[in-house]
Amino acid sequence: MxxxxxxxxxxxxxxxxxxxxxxxxxxxxxxxxxxxxxxxxxxxxxxxxxxxxxxxxxxxxxxxxxxxxxxxxxxxxxxxxxxxxxxxxxxxxxxxxxxxxxxxxxxxxxxxxxxxxxxxxxxxxxxxxxxxxxxxxxxxxxxxxxxxxxxxxxxxxxxxxxxxxxxxxxxxxxxxxxxxxxxxxxxxxxxxxxxxxxxxxxxxxxxxxxxxxxxxxxxxxxxxxxxxxxxxxxxxxxxxxxxxxxxxxxxxLGLRQYGPTLVSCPTCGRCQINLVDIAEMVDDKLKSFKNPITVAVMGCVVNGPGEAKEADVGIAGGKGEGLLFRKGEIIRKVPESELVTALFAEIDKLDKEVNE
The missing domain is CATH 3.20.20.20 (Dihydropteroate synthase-like)
Structure with missing residues (x-):
């Protein structure tokens, strides 16, 4: 503009x-x-x-x-x-x-x-x-x-x-x-x-x-x-x-790059994880990061990595587990209880790469 x-x-x-x-x-x-x-x-x-x-x-x-x-x-x-x-x-x-x-x-x-x-x-x-x-x-x-x-x-x-x-x-x-x-x-x-x-x-x-x-x-x-x-x-x-x-x-509006951007889906009947709590937890933890990365928290493994393929890193839920992915490429499956920990381990890696 x-x-x-x-x-x-x-x-x-x-x-x-x-x-x-x-x-x-x-x-x-x-x-x-x-x-x-x-x-x-x-x-x-x-x-x-x-x-x-x-x-x-x-x-x-x-x-x-x-x-x-x-x-x-x-x-x-x-x-x-x-x-x-x-x-x-x-x-x-x-x-x-x-x-x-x-x-x-x-x-x-x-x-x-x-x-x-x-x-x-x-x-x-x-x-x-x-x-x-x-x-x-x-x-x-x-x-x-x-x-x-x-x-x-x-x-x-x-x-x-x-x-x-x-x-x-x-x-x-x-x-x-x-x-x-x-x-x-x-x-x-x-x-x-x-x-x-x-x-x-x-x-x-x-x-x-x-x-x-x-x-x-x-x-x-x-x-x-x-x-x-x-x-x-x-x-x-x-x-x-x-x-x-x-x-x-x-x-x-694309007028500033400051800190992470969180992308999260609105949930639907396909969601089988506690996406609301996970998204809020991720949003809160992201406040301490300064690099302008995009993080996705998606509720469905069917569409999650595809819909959020432009995200730098993200997770997509399944039944009691989820997928960890970077730029749409799946890294591995993770138990639901470990999703946030795994996500932030990957964010830490990405943060170090950006700073190097």
């Missing part, structure tokens, strides 16, 4: 926009001034495949903690700030790589000027983030009293113009709503209006069960149109799951 052309910005060592790969972001849910807890969670996010991490900066203690966090992890860090320009200045002084703030919410012109001057000096990009619930009353009234794609774009543009008047163009934009069609149309409109990189997401998507579906549909639809340069899957719960889902979305 052909991606929409955007101007690149630099967030630490990660390029966003231009021809750069689409990056995955997440946000810690620890208290930022609890440095130990925040660093531990960031390390978990990095292990899961996160490229950029955002932290909440609600007060001066959080802003001042950024330097300590930066000294302990090697990842671009974005400070999420609302209203108080002094927190933005402190975060930049402490080494943050990006800001998430809306200049129109910062009050005095002098406050905006001070933040932009420091961001320019340190080459720190700013993300303009508009949510459907944050549109001003005036704009809502203008657009019929409720959030519309046009109102969201107009709201974002009002903040963008403030930065542009200060000759500041290291900008990326997000336009999020929990309503998927609203979000999709807002991003489409914005992509037709400016060439700034776009940060994709469905905000307040919900728990893993509903949030994964809404995020996959919304973010996936935009990516399939070539729209989007970086993304976050917003889920209620452990942010590590956000990263895993984001990578799966990118992998499903």
């Amino acid at each position: 052909q991606r929409r052309k955007t101007r690149p910005i630099q967030i630490g060592e990660v390029t966003v926009g231009g021809n750069a790969p689409i990056s995955v972001q997440s946000m810690t849910n620890t208290r930022t001034d609890n440095v130990q807890a925040t660093v531990e969670q960031i390390k978990q996010l990095l292990t899961a495949g996160c490229d950029i991490v955002r932290v909440a900066v609600p007060d001066i203690n959080a802003a001042e903690a950024i330097s300590s966090i930066k000294s302990l992890v090697d990842v671009p860090l974005i400070a999420d700030i609302h209203f108080d320009y002094r927190l933005a200045l402190t975060a930049m002084e402490r080494g943050v790589n990006g800001l998430r703030l809306n200049p129109g919410n910062m009050g005095d012109h002098e406050h905006v000027t001070a933040v932009v001057k420091e961001a320019k000096k340190r080459q720190i990009p700013i993300r303009i983030g508009v949510n459907a619930g944050s549109i001003s009353k005036e704009l809502l009234a203008k657009h019929g009293g409720h959030p519309t794609p046009e109102a969201m774009v107009e709201s974002a543009l009002s903040h963008i113009r403030i930065l542009e008047k200060h000759n500041f163009n290291d900008i990326k934009i997000s336009l999020k709503a929990h309503d998927v069609p609203l979000t999709i149309r807002a991003y489409q409109l914005m992509s037709e209006t400016v060439d700034y990189p776009l940060h994709l997401g469905i905000t307040e998507a919900g728990t893993i069960r509903s949030g994964v579906i809404k995020s996959a549909v919304g973010i996936g639809a935009l990516l399939a149109q070539g729209i989007g340069d970086t993304l976050r899957v917003s889920l209620t719960g452990d942010p590590v799951e956000e990263v895993r889902v984001a990578n799966e979305i990118l992998k499903s």
Whole structure:
């Protein structure tokens, strides 16, 4: 698919926009001034495949903690700030790589000027983030009293113009709503209006069960149109799951290779092994592997190796036993109780081959 052309910005060592790969972001849910807890969670996010991490900066203690966090992890860090320009200045002084703030919410012109001057000096990009619930009353009234794609774009543009008047163009934009069609149309409109990189997401998507579906549909639809340069899957719960889902979305569209891909059949009346438990066990154990291999867990020895012949390695069930195969070629029969062990012994071999 052909991606929409955007101007690149630099967030630490990660390029966003231009021809750069689409990056995955997440946000810690620890208290930022609890440095130990925040660093531990960031390390978990990095292990899961996160490229950029955002932290909440609600007060001066959080802003001042950024330097300590930066000294302990090697990842671009974005400070999420609302209203108080002094927190933005402190975060930049402490080494943050990006800001998430809306200049129109910062009050005095002098406050905006001070933040932009420091961001320019340190080459720190700013993300303009508009949510459907944050549109001003005036704009809502203008657009019929409720959030519309046009109102969201107009709201974002009002903040963008403030930065542009200060000759500041290291900008990326997000336009999020929990309503998927609203979000999709807002991003489409914005992509037709400016060439700034776009940060994709469905905000307040919900728990893993509903949030994964809404995020996959919304973010996936935009990516399939070539729209989007970086993304976050917003889920209620452990942010590590956000990263895993984001990578799966990118992998499903052929936009990223990261970690194993599991192929497993939906089961049918021919299945004579406990395929559900086996597939879940394999899926869980694969989380510790990083190489982009394809692993198949199939329920039927009749079709399994054939249907999954493109998989690097896999198993196909029979009655109390199964077949272990690589690239569709059968290696041997294995008792059902030993299938997972045999599979991962073969995965370990393959992993070593890939690394050599």
